[in-house]
Amino acid sequence: MTHPRHIDFKEIDLDSIGTAEGRVVVFVTPEGQLDQCARRVNRLCKGALKRFVESDGFEKLKTAEGCDLAYPAGMNCDAVQVVKLKRRPTAADARKAGAAIAKAAGTSTVLVLAGNLGQAAEVSLGLALRGYDFNIHKSKENEPRGAATFMVSKPEEVAAVAGPMAAVAEGVFFTRDLVNEPANVLTTDDFAARLAAMHELGLEVEILEEAELEKLGMGALLSVGQGSRSPSKVVVMQWNGGKKGAAPLALVGKGVVFDTGGISLKPAAGMEDMTMDMGGAGVVSGVMRTLAMRKAKANVVGLVGLVENMPDGAATRPGDVVRSMKGDTIEVINTDAEGRLVLA
Known part of the structure; x- marks a missing residue:
């Protein structure tokens, strides 16, 4: 680091x-x-x-x-x-x-x-x-x-x-x-491990794996990573430095560690920059690190959805219908619109 x-x-x-x-x-x-x-x-x-x-x-x-x-x-x-x-x-x-x-x-x-x-x-x-x-x-x-x-x-x-x-x-x-970080280094596993290490700063860190996400009904997020060998995850970070029992501020970040566009494949030109499609999750992670290091008097929860959007025989197709944690059904027209599925 x-x-x-x-x-x-x-x-x-x-x-x-x-x-x-x-x-x-x-x-x-x-x-x-x-x-x-x-x-x-x-x-x-x-x-x-x-x-x-x-x-x-x-x-x-x-x-x-x-x-x-x-x-x-x-x-x-x-x-x-x-x-x-x-x-x-x-x-x-x-x-x-x-x-x-x-x-x-x-x-x-x-x-x-x-x-x-x-x-x-x-x-x-x-x-x-x-x-x-x-x-x-x-x-x-x-x-x-x-x-x-x-x-x-x-x-x-x-x-x-x-x-x-x-x-x-x-x-x-x-x-x-x-x-x-390049995508072959910052996989979803590596990203989650870096966040888990912030437990040493006083953060409470919980990593939800695919089986747990499926039980929670997070089908929209899981659909994005179906074509990747990197498992999808949700990492929950909590900093409880404020008044006990006070409602926390919630920060949610999109963490697509690499975005090919999936079956709706992006053009080759510029695709190398899609390592940065996890910037929202990176910002949330940096904020949580800062809060812990400065011992902020606030209650804050940071949630990041970590996925990789890849084309594969198991990948989500245009026209597929998935269900969100809320229970809404979503028809996927373009698999390159994955960010809203992660955040949903």
């Missing part, structure tokens, strides 16, 4: 800036104002930062964009990234700035001189989310990402705000991994 870059928060230590390795990030307001950390960087690099801020290059930067001063004299880092941002930015601009930092950083370690910057936690979220890269199936060994350290005036307060956001990033990465 892919995890976000490690991010921590520490008090401002001006004397350690010059010896920092990797990359150093400073924030400068659109008016060109430097905070105490930026002023120290400017002194260390003998005025190079101030000269850039007074140049056309800085003027042309849009809000939340950055520019590198490579191999600055007087500092150990490989580059100082200058990010144009207001002292009290919007959450959206702060996240954009974090994304710009992550894009430029690659796998390098990063020292972010946030100081008294408002929305520093949002910057950390943008940095974490932009750092995602799905490369576990590539032949070349992956280079680990370096950590990011935020120097801020009140590290405990910022860390307290950033903690729940880090849980959001973990949930987003979990969803992205599920959506990116």
Whole structure:
């Protein structure tokens, strides 16, 4: 599983800036104002930062964009990234700035001189989310990402705000991994196993197999997977962090791990993208992971129907009639309209 870059928060230590390795990030307001950390960087690099801020290059930067001063004299880092941002930015601009930092950083370690910057936690979220890269199936060994350290005036307060956001990033990465996995890896069995493993986070996870689904009368869902060797399943995840006995919020997601269209076969062009037809179930799974990791004070149930829509001698045909759990009969005209059958 892919995890976000490690991010921590520490008090401002001006004397350690010059010896920092990797990359150093400073924030400068659109008016060109430097905070105490930026002023120290400017002194260390003998005025190079101030000269850039007074140049056309800085003027042309849009809000939340950055520019590198490579191999600055007087500092150990490989580059100082200058990010144009207001002292009290919007959450959206702060996240954009974090994304710009992550894009430029690659796998390098990063020292972010946030100081008294408002929305520093949002910057950390943008940095974490932009750092995602799905490369576990590539032949070349992956280079680990370096950590990011935020120097801020009140590290405990910022860390307290950033903690729940880090849980959001973990949930987003979990969803992205599920959506990116090829169908020969993310079978219905593998998908269910990944969800079952979240029991360690405090989720209650129940996996309903085909025999149980048949007893429940879930003929519509079962009809979608009739042509596949991967068994159809329903996974029920529960997070009970709210008031005892309070009605839960229910989230339902479609989890078609691969969709050929069935007997109503899709065109070959673009079919490789049908590994992503389980995105709804992936989102529900990521939300449930985030709720558990941030110990949310809410009662939430997440249900995902996991199937594979394949053509086969046993597959549902156009014109077949199936029955839903509610008891309604459904005539299937096009087997590529399987999503509504899963959710029904």
